[in-house]
Amino acid sequence: MSQLQFDPGGYFEFDLANGAVRTRGGERLLMLSDSVVAPLVSAAVGNGDLTSVRKLGRQLGASAREELGGDVAGRAAEDVLGCAAGLLSLFGWGRLQVDRWGDALVAILDQLPELDSEHLGVAALLGGLFSAMADREVACVPVSKDGIFLVVDPSVAQQVWKWSRAGDDVAAIVGRLAAPEEAS
Amino acid sequence: MSEAQIAKLESLLGRIARNRRPEPPPSSLGLAAPLQEPVEAARVEIEEEPVAPETPARASSPTPMEQALSAETETTPAEPELEILVDADEDDDDGPVITIEADPPEPPPEPPLALTEDAPTAPIGTRAPPTAPDPSVPARIAASPVRASSPVVRVVSQPAARTFGELLERTLALRPR
Numbered sequence: 264m265s266q267l268q269f270d271p272g273g274y275f276e277f278d279l280a281n282g283a284v285r286t287r288g289g290e291r292l293l294m295l296s297d298s299v300v301a302p303l304v305s306a307a308v309g310n311g312d313l314t315s316v317r318k319l320g321r322q323l324g325a326s327a328r329e330e331l332g333g334d335v336a337g338r339a340a341e342d343v344l345g346c347a348a349g350l351l352s353l354f355g356w357g358r359l360q361v362d363r364w365g366d367a368l369v370a371i372l373d374q375l376p377e378l379d380s381e382h383l384g385v386a387a388l389l390g391g392l393f394s395a396m397a398d399r400e401v402a403c404v405p406v407s408k409d410g411i412f413l414v415v416d417p418s419v420a421q422q423v424w425k426w427s428r429a430g431d432d433v434a435a436i437v438g439r440l441a442a443p444e445e446a447s
Numbered sequence: 448m449s450e451a452q453i454a455k456l457e458s459l460l461g462r463i464a465r466n467r468r469p470e471p472p473p474s475s476l477g478l479a480a481p482l483q484e485p486v487e488a489a490r491v492e493i494e495e496e497p498v499a500p501e502t503p504a505r506a507s508s509p510t511p512m513e514q515a516l517s518a519e520t521e522t523t524p525a526e527p528e529l530e531i532l533v534d535a536d537e538d539d540d541d542g543p544v545i546t547i548e549a550d551p552p553e554p555p556p557e558p559p560l561a562l563t564e565d566a567p568t569a570p571i572g573t574r575a576p577p578t579a580p581d582p583s584v585p586a587r588i589a590a591s592p593v594r595a596s597s598p599v600v601r602v603v604s605q606p607a608a609r610t611f612g613e614l615l616e617r618t619l620a621l622r623p624r
Contacts, residue, residue: 336612337611338610339610340608340611363614368615397612414615439624440624442622443620
């Protein structure tokens with residue numbers, strides 16, 4: 264049961280006198296339309312460099328860590344994921360839900376912005392978000408056109424992506440994965 | 448049965464055959480005519496004939512009786528004792544009736560059962576002769592059913608991940624099978 268709820272109240276500070284928008288943590292933000300961001304993300308996907316989008320996700324993850332007091336590994340999963348979902352919603356990236364398929368985590372993002380056809384931009388954003396929260400590299404691989412992403416180690420991300428491109432659905436991909444003692 | 452007993456039996460049968468009278472004519476009712484004179488019971492005396500040990504009593508060719516008796520004595524382990532009864536009925540004109548009764552031989556003791564590969568599992572006459580396996584036909588090997596000495600399934604409960612760190616650690620540990 265979640266003991267902590269993310270409170271979006273007063274998160275943004277619109278400094279109209281100085282023409283700046285800041286978070287309550289002091290970071291400055293730019294208000295951009297999705298119609299502007301989408302071509303930028305598509306260009307990054309075409310160039311094979313989604314570092315900027317991933318960095319944006321890391322900033323959201325860092326914000327979540329700050330909201331949770333710094334240590335998130337020992338916190339309840341509901342608290343951490345609830346905070347992450349609140350931040351994503353606040354920044355307009357959609358509504359995040361996380362499902363457990365055994366040991367696998369599946370992130371479902373509803374109402375996500377249409378940035379690229381494969382949702383690789385959002386995948387990079389989520390990867391940065393979870394990496395910042397977990398303090399280790401995490402990859403999110405789109406496994407569906409409907410905004411479903413599988414949270415995996417970066418070393419198996421390419422294989423999961425191939426399975427998804429080959430037509431495997433979430434259940435099939437999760438079934439192909441196993442714990443190390445079973446996989447060997 | 449010893450040869451001396453066989454010889455005595457043969458001589459007795461010969462005497463009975465010689466003393467047999469002709470059959471009376473059948474009456475109109477098919478009944479035998481009553482005898483006018485009372486008939487005394489004939490007593491047959493069996494004379495002991497000494498048999499020289501050097502001269503065997505058996506003839507060169509065995510009689511059918513000998514063959515039958517020898518066949519019986521070969522199959523029976525112990526020689527049964529014969530009891531010769533001579534019954535001279537008054538109403539019977541055929542002469543005295545000789546009945547040879549012998550105690551039924553005891554069945555031979557069954558050999559103890561031994562669980563060996565040579566022990567027959569069915570009468571020999573009903574067993575099929577061993578045939579060579581046909582290589583063109585698959586032969587199924589009847590395997591004995593597997594019996595588990597303990598429950599096959601042992602459910603080990605895995606505690607659910609409670610913290611975000613545990614959850615993410617399990618997720619990132621997944622590898623392709």
